[in-house]
Amino acid sequence: MDKKLQATAHAGLDRPPVGAALIGLGEISEPHIHGLIEAREDVRFVAVCDISAERANAVAQRIGAKAYTDYRDILADPEIEAVDLPLPHHLHFEVASSALEAGKHVLLEKPMAPSIQECEALAALARRKGLTLGVAENTPFVPAYVEAKALLDSGALGTLRSVRTLISGSEVHRLRDTSNWKGRTAGSIGGAIFDAGPHSFFLLNWMFGGIATIRAVTAKLVEEAEVEDNALVNGRLNSGALFSSEFTFTAEIPWGERLEIYGSAGSIVIDHLLNPSFVHYRGGSDISGARGAADPDPKYWKARSIAAGVGGFMAAVRRGLPAPVSPQAGTDAIRAVMAAYESVSKGGLEVKLSTSSKAR
Ligand SMILES: NC(=O)c1ccc[n+]([C@@H]2O[C@H](COP(=O)([O-])OP(=O)(O)OC[C@H]3O[C@@H](n4cnc5c(N)ncnc54)[C@H](O)[C@@H]3O)[C@@H](O)[C@H]2O)c1
Missing domain, CATH: 3.40.50.720 (NAD(P)-binding Rossmann-like Domain)
Known part of the structure; x- marks a missing residue:
């Protein structure tokens, strides 16, 4: 400071x-x-x-x-x-x-x-x-992500090659309820990309230095909903590494997030529903890997980080x-959301992004 x-x-x-x-x-x-x-x-x-x-x-x-x-x-x-x-x-x-x-x-x-x-x-x-x-x-208040970022910044994973994120859970009940804002365009504005995308896009900006290009496809499986309830988004990070982000609001599973980071010297897999929830693998032969210090907490990890x-x-x-x-970080996440929707409207074509944000 x-x-x-x-x-x-x-x-x-x-x-x-x-x-x-x-x-x-x-x-x-x-x-x-x-x-x-x-x-x-x-x-x-x-x-x-x-x-x-x-x-x-x-x-x-x-x-x-x-x-x-x-x-x-x-x-x-x-x-x-x-x-x-x-x-x-x-x-x-x-x-x-x-x-x-x-x-x-x-x-x-x-x-x-x-x-x-x-x-x-x-x-x-x-x-x-x-x-x-x-x-x-x-996201920056989730201990497992803070730990992963520290390892990444220390160079322990080598050169970043690819990243995979997943946010999964069920909004089926609210999406089916036509009186609830969640499934309405007027109330929710967008679906899984607008709602869950900001978390993963913030993470990609904050931890990995930002997104360069985006492609996206969506699906709407809940008939009553007006907005998409599933989305697959992928592209290239500013570093040159690849990313893919999946958002599903129709998964009958407790709400969870998964992050996989693949570098030239090792990888990290974080899954908030599993125990251990954080494993650092030092290469292909490191079968058991090393568990992270962040406590697995499938029920309260999200609530604690919000608080x-x-x-x-x-x-x-x-x-x-x-x-x-910061408002800049919030805006950059929305920039990625909008690029994803632009790609969807173009049938999944690649859209270039100019996010500057590495900052929170
Ligand atoms: N950070 C996270 O991980 C996370 C998780 C879930 C939801 N959210 C976000 O939190 C927000 C709320 O989501 P939610 O699931 O709690 O929604 P919700 O519908 O359950 O709650 C919204 C509340 O706002 C009240 N409300 C509506 N209009 C109002 C008004 N004019 N004045 C005062 N109160 C009003 C409603 O009565 C309701 O109690 C959304 O932006 C959502 O994306 C964030």
């Missing part, structure tokens, strides 16, 4: 904890609640909001916070300095831009916004207002530091 940042970080500790509110109390809200509670040194958890009054009241009572049903009332509350937004995709831009206009720091769930232009507009607005905008991308990301963002706000996952 440079001297200027170090001084700012230290100065931030004299500030009182950040008054924070959570807007959106759905499926993924629990790890966000935990993140805000666990970061109590940096956060005063002031309020929660959901259009469901029942949900808002129940959570507010449980954690001892105020309950709101209209997010505009949160934005008018002077006690609240920062908002955390795990909301349906079509609300990301509207609520985030209103919050920034109202002078609140914003942590926005992925996918950052429905278009590159909207991502850039949010970043510009945050800069103009002098506020912190971050993306709740949990850690929320805490990391609030700590950054309090100290006046940049968000752990």
